[in-house]
Amino acid sequence: MVRMHGPGDTREEPPPAVTEGAGGVSGVSGSFEEFYAATFQPLMLQLYAYTADIDHARDAVQEAFSRAWPRWNKLVHYDHPAAWIRTVAMNVARSRWRRLRAARAHARFRRDDIVEGPSPDRVALARALATLPEKQRRALVLFHVADLSITEIADQEGAATGTVKSWLHRGRAALAAALSDPGTEETDA
Amino acid sequence: MPENDDTQNLDDIFAAFTSSGPLATPAGAAAAQHVARRRRTTRFVAAGVLAVAILAATPAIASTWTNQDPPVLPANTPTPTLTTPAPSSSPTPSASPTPSATPSTPPPDGQIGKTELGDATLELPAWPDYLKEHCPAGRVKFSDGTAQLAPNSELRIKITEVIHADFDRDGAKETAALINCSGIEMGESRVLAFDRDSSDNIVTMGLVTGHTDDIAWVSKIRAKGTAVDVEVVDAVGEGIVEGFAQSQWRTYSWSGKGFVQSGGPSAFPPNPRVTDLSISGDDVQLVPDGADTASGTLSLTVSNQGPQRATDPYLTVDLPGEVTITSLPAKCATSKTPSGTRYQCWLPALAVNADSVVDLPLSAPKSIFDGAQPGQWEAKIVWGFTGTDIGDGEGWPYPEPDGAEDDNSANGNVLLAP
Numbered sequence: 001m002v003r004m005h006g007p008g009d010t011r012e013e014p015p016p017a018v019t020e021g022a023g024g025v026s027g028v029s030g031s032f033e034e035f036y037a038a039t040f041q042p043l044m045l046q047l048y049a050y051t052a053d054i055d056h057a058r059d060a061v062q063e064a065f066s067r068a069w070p071r072w073n074k075l076v077h078y079d080h081p082a083a084w085i086r087t088v089a090m091n092v093a094r095s096r097w098r099r100l101r102a103a104r105a106h107a108r109f110r111r112d113d114i115v116e117g118p119s120p121d122r123v124a125l126a127r128a129l130a131t132l133p134e135k136q137r138r139a140l141v142l143f144h145v146a147d148l149s150i151t152e153i154a155d156q157e158g159a160a161t162g163t164v165k166s167w168l169h170r171g172r173a174a175l176a177a178a179l180s181d182p183g184t185e186e187t188d189a
Numbered sequence: 190m191p192e193n194d195d196t197q198n199l200d201d202i203f204a205a206f207t208s209s210g211p212l213a214t215p216a217g218a219a220a221a222q223h224v225a226r227r228r229r230t231t232r233f234v235a236a237g238v239l240a241v242a243i244l245a246a247t248p249a250i251a252s253t254w255t256n257q258d259p260p261v262l263p264a265n266t267p268t269p270t271l272t273t274p275a276p277s278s279s280p281t282p283s284a285s286p287t288p289s290a291t292p293s294t295p296p297p298d299g300q301i302g303k304t305e306l307g308d309a310t311l312e313l314p315a316w317p318d319y320l321k322e323h324c325p326a327g328r329v330k331f332s333d334g335t336a337q338l339a340p341n342s343e344l345r346i347k348i349t350e351v352i353h354a355d356f357d358r359d360g361a362k363e364t365a366a367l368i369n370c371s372g373i374e375m376g377e378s379r380v381l382a383f384d385r386d387s388s389d390n391i392v393t394m395g396l397v398t399g400h401t402d403d404i405a406w407v408s409k410i411r412a413k414g415t416a417v418d419v420e421v422v423d424a425v426g427e428g429i430v431e432g433f434a435q436s437q438w439r440t441y442s443w444s445g446k447g448f449v450q451s452g453g454p455s456a457f458p459p460n461p462r463v464t465d466l467s468i469s470g471d472d473v474q475l476v477p478d479g480a481d482t483a484s485g486t487l488s489l490t491v492s493n494q495g496p497q498r499a500t501d502p503y504l505t506v507d508l509p510g511e512v513t514i515t516s517l518p519a520k521c522a523t524s525k526t527p528s529g530t531r532y533q534c535w536l537p538a539l540a541v542n543a544d545s546v547v548d549l550p551l552s553a554p555k556s557i558f559d560g561a562q563p564g565q566w567e568a569k570i571v572w573g574f575t576g577t578d579i580g581d582g583e584g585w586p587y588p589e590p591d592g593a594e595d596d597n598s599a600n601g602n603v604l605l606a607p
Contacts, residue, residue, distance in 0.1 A: 036221065037528075041215075044213055044215075057213075058216075062215075062224075063224075069221055070225050121202070121205055122212075144199075144203035145206065175199060179199075179202070
C-alpha cells in the first residue's frame with residue numbers, strides 16, 4: 001500500500017494512492033486535454049477548500065497538471081489519475097516554497113478571470129476550514145469535497161479507518177464551531 | 190457522515206460548496222504542458238541574482254601569498270620578463286613551479302581529491318536568499334559528495350567536478366570544485382576553491398564564480414595553468430533551454446584576495462533565439478449573411494520588437510464552439526479542442542520592428558448565439574516552434590526576453606452584430 005507523506009515531508013514524488021489497472025480507466029479518456037477539462041474545476045474546489053486561497057489553489061492545481069503531463073502515459077492507466085493530481089497539488093499548496101515556484105511558473109498563463117470570485121458561502125466555509133488542524137482539514141476536504149470514502153482516505157493518508165473517523169468527527173465539530181463563530185465568518189483577509 | 194449533533198447541516202453546507210459554479214478560469218492543458226516541456230529540457234530555472242560572497246582568505250593563505258610576487262593577469266599570458274627561459278623550466282607553467290622566494294616551510298598541499306572533498310566538512314559561502322531555506326551554508330558536512338539541510342530536503346548540494354592547479358603560485362596545487370545546490374527545477378551552481386592550512390585542515394579560498402550578471406549556470410570547469418577555466422551558460426528568457434542557451438569558457442585567477450576574471454569573454458552576445466513578439470486583436474462582430482449563418486473577420490496584428498528576425502512565427506488561434514475560419518493562411522493545421530476549434534499556422538518571417546496583420550474570415554451558425562454568452566477567441570504567437578502544440582513533446586518555442594511574454598497572447602469576444 002502506498003502512503004502519503006506526512007505534513008513535514010517535502011519530497012517531490014508523492015506516491016499516488018491509486019492502483020494501476022491494466023485498462024480500467026474509469027470516466028477518463030486518453031486525452032490529457034479532456035482529462036484536464038473534466039477535472040480542473042473539481043480539483044480547484046478541493047484545493048480551494050484546502051487552502052482558502054483561490055490563487056494558491058489555482059497555481060497548485062496547474063502545477064500538478066504540469067507534473068502529470070510528462071507521466072501521462074503511465075497516469076492515464078491509473079484507476080483515478082485525478083487522485084494523483086490532487087495529492088501533488090496538496091503537497092504543492094502545503095509548501096510555501098513550492099507555492100512560490102508554482103506561482104512563478106504559471107503566472108504568465110493565468111487568465112483574466114471571467115469567473116466571479118467565490119460566493120460568500122464558499123469563502124466562509126474555506127476560511128472556517130483553514131482554522132482546523134491539518135489532518136482534520138484534509139480529512140474533511142477529502143470526504144466532503146473530493147467525495148472519497150473513509151477507506152480511501154485511510155489508504156491515502158496511511159492511517160487506520162478509526163483514525164480517519166476520529167479526524168472527521170473532531171473536524172466536523174470544530175468546523176461547526178468555526179462556522180457559527182461570527183468572527184470567523186466575517187473576517188476579512 | 191450524518192451525526193445527531195449541531196454538525197448536521199454541514200452536509201448541506203458542503204453540498205452547496207461543491208454544487209455551485211466554477212471557481213476560476215483554467216489556464217488550460219496547453220499551459221500546463223508548456224511548463225512541463227520547458228522544465229524537461231531546462232531542468233533549472235535561473236532565478237534571482239547570486240549575492241556574491243567571497244570568503245576572506247584564511248591567514249595561512251594570506252601569509253603564503255605575501256611571500257609571492259603579485260599575480261600577473263591573465264595568468265597564462267606570457268610577459269616580457271619571461272623572454273629568457275628559466276633553466277630546467279618545463280613548457281607547462283604549473284608543472285615545475287619555481288616560487289620566487291622559498292618559504293621556510295613547504296607550502297601546504299591543497300590538492301584535495303574528489304572523494305576526500307566529498308566527505309569533508311567545508312566552509313561554504315551563503316547561498317542567495319531564495320535558496321537559504323534549502324541549501325546549507327557555513328560549515329557543512331559532506332557525505333559521498335553531497336550535503337543537505339535535512340534528509341528530506343528537496344534540494345541538495347552536490348560536488349560535481351574537481352580540478353587542481355596552483356592558483357596562488359605557492360608551489361603547491363590547490364583545488365577548485367564545481368558545486369551546485371539544486372532540486373527538480375531550481376538550483377544554483379558555483380565554483381569554489383579550497384586549500385589546506387599548515388595544520389592540514391581544508392580551508393576555503395573563496396568563490397571563483399557563480400550566477401552573476403549574465404551567468405545562469407556553470408556547466409564545467411578545467412585547470413588552465415594557474416587559473417581555472419569555467420564553462421558558463423547564459424540565461425535565456427526565464428530558464429535555460431537545452432540547445433537554446435549559449436555557452437562560453439571564462440577564465441578566473443586568484444588575485445591574492447579573491448578570484449577575478451582574467452580571460453575569456455565577459456558577456457554573452459544577444460541570444461539569436463530570443464526576440465520579443467507580440468499579438469493583438471479586437472472583438473469580432475459577426476454579421477448575419479444568410480438565413481442561418483453569420484460571418485466576420487478576426488484581424489490579428491503580429492509584431493516583432495526585436496532584437497532578432499523571427500524566421501518562422503507560429504500562430505495558434507482557438508475559436509469557440511462552432512465558429513470556424515473559412516479561409517486559412519497557407520501552412521495551417523486544424524484540430525478540435527474541448528471547447529471549439531484550434532488553428533495552428535506558420536506565418537512568413539517577421540523582421541525586427543515589423544508587424545503584419547493576419548485577417549481570418551470567420552463563420553458561425555447564428556443559432557449558437559441563441560441565449561448564449563458570447564464566446565471568446567484566443568490567439569498566441571511564438572517562433573522557432575518545430576512540433577505540434579499538443580502531445581508529442583517535440584518542438585519548442587524560442588523563449589521571449591525576460592518579462593516580455595505577457596503580450597504573446599491575446600483574446601477577445603466573438604459577438605453577433607445586433
